[in-house]
Amino acid sequence: MTPAELSIPATGRDLRLPFGVALAALACAAPLFLGNYPLHAIIIALIFLLPAHGLNLLLGYTGLLSLAQAAFFGIGAYTSALLAVHFGTPFYVNFLAAGVVAGAIALPLGIPALRLRATSFVMCTLGFVIIGQAIAKNWISLTRGDMGLAGIPKPYFALGPVSFTVSGTVGFYYLVLVIAAIATLAAYLIVRSPAGRNMIAIRENETLAESVGIPTWNYKLLVFMISAAFAGLGGSVYAHYLTVVSPLTFQMYYSTTMLIIVLGGGAGTISGVIFGSLLFVGLTEALRVAPELRMIAYGFCLLGLVFWFPSGFAPIIGRFWSFLERRK
Amino acid sequence: MTGLPILDISGLSKSYGAVRAVDGINLHVDRGEICGLIGPNGSGKSTFFDCVTGLAKPNAGAVKLDGQDITGWSLSDIAREGRMLRSFQKTVVFSALDVEENLVIAGQMFTFPGILSTFGVGSAARNRVAALRERARELIKIVGLWDVRSQAAGKLSGGQQKLIQFASMLMPEPKLILLDEPMAGINPKLIERVVESIRLANMSFGVSFLIIEHNIDVVTSLCTRVVVLDQGRKLAEGTPDDIVQNQAVREAYLGG
Numbered sequence: 001m002t003p004a005e006l007s008i009p010a011t012g013r014d015l016r017l018p019f020g021v022a023l024a025a026l027a028c029a030a031p032l033f034l035g036n037y038p039l040h041a042i043i044i045a046l047i048f049l050l051p052a053h054g055l056n057l058l059l060g061y062t063g064l065l066s067l068a069q070a071a072f073f074g075i076g077a078y079t080s081a082l083l084a085v086h087f088g089t090p091f092y093v094n095f096l097a098a099g100v101v102a103g104a105i106a107l108p109l110g111i112p113a114l115r116l117r118a119t120s121f122v123m124c125t126l127g128f129v130i131i132g133q134a135i136a137k138n139w140i141s142l143t144r145g146d147m148g149l150a151g152i153p154k155p156y157f158a159l160g161p162v163s164f165t166v167s168g169t170v171g172f173y174y175l176v177l178v179i180a181a182i183a184t185l186a187a188y189l190i191v192r193s194p195a196g197r198n199m200i201a202i203r204e205n206e207t208l209a210e211s212v213g214i215p216t217w218n219y220k221l222l223v224f225m226i227s228a229a230f231a232g233l234g235g236s237v238y239a240h241y242l243t244v245v246s247p248l249t250f251q252m253y254y255s256t257t258m259l260i261i262v263l264g265g266g267a268g269t270i271s272g273v274i275f276g277s278l279l280f281v282g283l284t285e286a287l288r289v290a291p292e293l294r295m296i297a298y299g300f301c302l303l304g305l306v307f308w309f310p311s312g313f314a315p316i317i318g319r320f321w322s323f324l325e326r327r328k
Numbered sequence: 329m330t331g332l333p334i335l336d337i338s339g340l341s342k343s344y345g346a347v348r349a350v351d352g353i354n355l356h357v358d359r360g361e362i363c364g365l366i367g368p369n370g371s372g373k374s375t376f377f378d379c380v381t382g383l384a385k386p387n388a389g390a391v392k393l394d395g396q397d398i399t400g401w402s403l404s405d406i407a408r409e410g411r412m413l414r415s416f417q418k419t420v421v422f423s424a425l426d427v428e429e430n431l432v433i434a435g436q437m438f439t440f441p442g443i444l445s446t447f448g449v450g451s452a453a454r455n456r457v458a459a460l461r462e463r464a465r466e467l468i469k470i471v472g473l474w475d476v477r478s479q480a481a482g483k484l485s486g487g488q489q490k491l492i493q494f495a496s497m498l499m500p501e502p503k504l505i506l507l508d509e510p511m512a513g514i515n516p517k518l519i520e521r522v523v524e525s526i527r528l529a530n531m532s533f534g535v536s537f538l539i540i541e542h543n544i545d546v547v548t549s550l551c552t553r554v555v556v557l558d559q560g561r562k563l564a565e566g567t568p569d570d571i572v573q574n575q576a577v578r579e580a581y582l583g584g
Contacts, residue, residue: 194436194457195446201433204422212496213408213437222443 016321027177031170039169045281046180047237051254052261052273053187054230059259060267061191062223063203065118067255068109068125071132072102072228074250076235078136081149081245091155091166095179095236102232103225110224114217126252133250148246155240172241179237183230188270190226199223203268231258257281264305266314275313332395334359334504334536335380335412340389342372342379349375351560352389357504362530362537364551364568366544368581372560373540374417377506381414382406394503410438410500415507419489421496423482427473430481430492431464432457435499460499467495470532471525487518491525498529505529507539511546519543523550544582548572556581 031039051069058064076098083094113124136143143149155166155175166175190196201209202216210216239245257280265276283301287294309316333356342350350372357363367373378384380391382403391399393412406412422430439456440446446453468477471491476484481492490510497505510526511519523546529535541547547554548568556564556571558580564571571577 189449190447193447193449194440194453195443197429197433198436198446200425201422204424205420208420208422209433210404211407212434213404213410213500214433215404215408215437215443218443 031173036169039173041282041285042278043169043173043176043241044285045277046176047234047241048257048261048281049180049274049277050183050234050237051231051258052265052277053183053270054227054234055258056262056267056270056273057187057190057199057223057230058227059262060269060273061196061199061203062220063206064114064220064224065122065259066125066224066227067122067252067259068106068128069227069231069258070250070252070254071125071128072106072231073235073238073254073258074129074132074136074245075105075228076102076232077239077245077249078143078149078235079232080236081152081239082142084152084240085149088153090158090163091240092157094240095233098236099229099233102235103229106225106228107221110221114220114224126255129250129252129255133247136247136250143247146247148244148248150244152239152243152245154243176237176241179233183233184270184274187230191270195219200268257284260302264302264309264312266312266317269312269314269317271317272312272314275317279313332359333357334361334394335538336392336395337380338390338392340376340379340391341387342375342384343387348560350379350386353557353560353562355555355562357536357538359503360530360534360536361553362526362539362551364547364554365538365540365557366542366547366554366571366581367557367563370559371557371581373557374508375560376557377414377508377540381412381506408437411502412504412506413497413500413502414505415493415497415510417508417512419486419493421481421489421492424480426479427468427477427481427484427492428461428464431467431496431499432460434496435460435463438500463499464495467498470498470528471495472521485518487514487522490514490522491518494522494525494529498533498535501533502535504536504538507537507541509540509542511541511543519546526550544572 030042034042051073054072055066055069058066079098079101080094083089083097109128113121113128116124137145139145153165155172157164157166166172191199198209198214198219201212201214202219206216235249238249261276261280262273264280265274266272284294284298287297290297305312335355335357337353337355340350340353340355341348353376365373365376375384379386379389382398382401382405385400389399390397398406422433425433436446439460440453465477468474471494473488473491473495476488481489484492494510507526510522514522526537526539527550530537539547539551551568554566554568554571555562556574556577563580564574564577566574572582
């Protein structure tokens with residue numbers, strides 16, 4: 001046994017488990033002490049957590065910067081809205097369909113886009129958002145153009161003879177909480193799998209990854225699709241929450257929000273992204289009290305973040321853990 | 329099959345415009361052999377390696393690996409198969425990852441049957457990774473990096489990174505490894521370590537080697553047979569002693 005082997009902190013896991021349990025309990029009890037408005041802000045944050053997890057897989061783990069998340073978010077929202085409005089399908093069908101459609105559309109988009117080099121790839125993914133919005137505006141027979149699709153039903157479940165509708169802020173909060181927890185678990189399992197290790201290898205050095213037999217291009221395409229599916233799922237929940245979708249669902253602002261969540265929270269970490277989505281979406285909602293100054297204040301917050309915490313909040317969370325461990 | 333050479337190259341040629349970088353070279357590497365490839369700068373050694381490993385397309389000739397014709401295969405086709413691996417003069421490692429992780433990554437694609445299976449989180453996937461980790465640790469001991477195995481590869485010295493690269497190449501259990509100047513730019517103490525690692529890999533795993541090297545002491549102590557290239561052609565071939573005595577080789581390369 002070398003000293004390094006002996007010094008593996010055995011307390012690491014011990015601390016994380018009670019914290020996780022406490023956090024889960026806090027999340028479950030939140031409606032007891034939070035009003036509707038804070039709950040609404042958390043719901044939006046948890047919805048944005050889905051595309052952010054997707055982007056984190058792509059950017060944080062595989063090293064590909066994509067601005068297309070808003071496009072897939074929009075595709076998911078419209079898929080869900082069209083199914084619900086035209087066919088009255090239950091929520092889980094719309095939800096899964098939104099993920100599958102967004103992931104499937106990412107395939108033909110990813111094949112040409114991933115052949116481009118870094119900056120061209122970013123520009124190309126930006127193009128997808130603009131094209132998406134143009135289609136939503138102009139394919140009027142399907143999307144009703146700028147009028148958007150209204151009257152999307154609240155999430156409705158039908159399992160055999162039992163059917164119920166999730167309505168009200170508290171009900172929706174619990175639905176989104178469950179979805180966000182499952183998505184977080186899925187993202188965690190992906191990054192902990194051997195594929196996650198290969199993704200990190202691609203991020204670190206693509207040429208070397210290729211030379212140790214990793215089919216880098218296939219991985220990038222697959223992760224691009226998975227990331228799109230995450231965004232599509234988020235879009236679906238968003239549509240059912242707001243009960244209306246419009247071409248504004250495809251907006252660059254959403255892509256940048258997701259980017260800020262990932263970079264600000266800490267790219268390449270799961271906990272950082274959760275923290276980032278709560279902080280940044282919460283922040284924009286909280287700043288609504290000063291509407292004139294809102295975007296300016298938000299901009300200054302981002303500048304401060306870039307200057308003081310260039311790798312996001314993940315290292316701070318890490319330092320917090322080690323501080324607790326030392327105290328123990 | 330065991331009588332066949334592991335690598336059999338016949339009439340390999342490669343021209344860049346009017347320059348015949350490699351000119352009709354015949355070369356073979358026997359099973360379990362450590363073969364040296366020497367020659368002055370610009371004699372076509374690296375081009376020869378490039379043509380054998382699919383980085384460059386030869387104009388003529390055939391490359392047979394383990395009896396199978398692999399002429400014209402791409403570098404990634406050959407790399408993905410894992411039977412023949414090569415190193416480059418420039419050492420590259422996954423700098424941000426620790427030594428053990430570097431090795432596990434190097435072996436991963438050769439243990440998992442396909443890209444989708446790598447997303448598995450069940451016991452099958454875990455067992456595969458555990459086996460890889462065990463092999464990685466064994467190799468880390470062989471190349472003498474046990475004490476630094478949890479450190480980021482980028483923080484280690486150039487020589488240690490070379491050893492990581494070498495150990496990584498052993499992860500997929502290859503039959504043949506082509507090394508391009510493995511001793512370039514590392515200190516004498518580590519040279520001994522690299523020589524010893526190559527010898528151990530050769531003896532314990534039966535890996536054959538074809539090594540380009542300028543350090544003639546290393547070549548004579550390590551190789552059982554040496555091939556000399558000059559201006560794209562094979563100048564001589566024989567045991568290290570023969571080569572050192574060879575008048576033509578002394579004039580073209582060794583000097584004096």
